[in-house]
Amino acid sequence: MYSVPARCPVCGGNLQIREVVCESCGTQMRGQFSASTCRYCGLDPEQQQFLEVFLRCRGVYNCVERELNISYPTVKARLESLLQALGLSAVGEEKAEELDVQERRKAILDALERGEITAEEAADALRQLR
Structure with a gap:
């Protein structure tokens, strides 16, 4: 199954979802649903993977290093990139x-x-x- 694109692939504008369907019972809902309400949905696959590993490692950098086989500076750089993509700044x-x-x-x-x-x-x- 594909993930919902965050932006229009043609013009980069916001997308609007018009229909959602329950996988279990087939219930359908039609209307105007915003695709941009999820701040995490716009992350690229690499950022999503990093976020998942970072959370599983409970933010411990050396665990993230081992899991992704990357260096400490790379962990810091990817975390900074992730924060920027989410529009967040580090606490403090x-x-x-x-x-x-x-x-x-x-x-x-x-x-x-x-x-x-x-x-x-x-x-x-x-x-x-x-």
């Missing part, structure tokens, strides 16, 4: 970026205090952090 990612900016701001001010950079250079560097 925004906080980590904010902390990084705070650390860089402190480093700039420390360098200014030690006389390693001028006030103008510090001001330029701080403006670039925004």
Whole structure:
């Protein structure tokens, strides 16, 4: 059995399902059903396989490495790709970026205090952090 395509193969538009049928009893329902309500349905087969293995391994990277015979950096890259395809960001990612900016701001001010950079250079560097 084929999986439902996420997008129109001709124009890339959203698809609308008009009929669903029960495999068990044959009950048919007709109407307008959206195919785009499932965020996971648009994943390609490789992403679906990775997600399944990742869940079976309960998110343990070395288990995913063994199951898929891929390296740690590849596991990280595929997870990042999967998150992006699902429109998700890693939990705490925004906080980590904010902390990084705070650390860089402190480093700039420390360098200014030690006389390693001028006030103008510090001001330029701080403006670039925004």
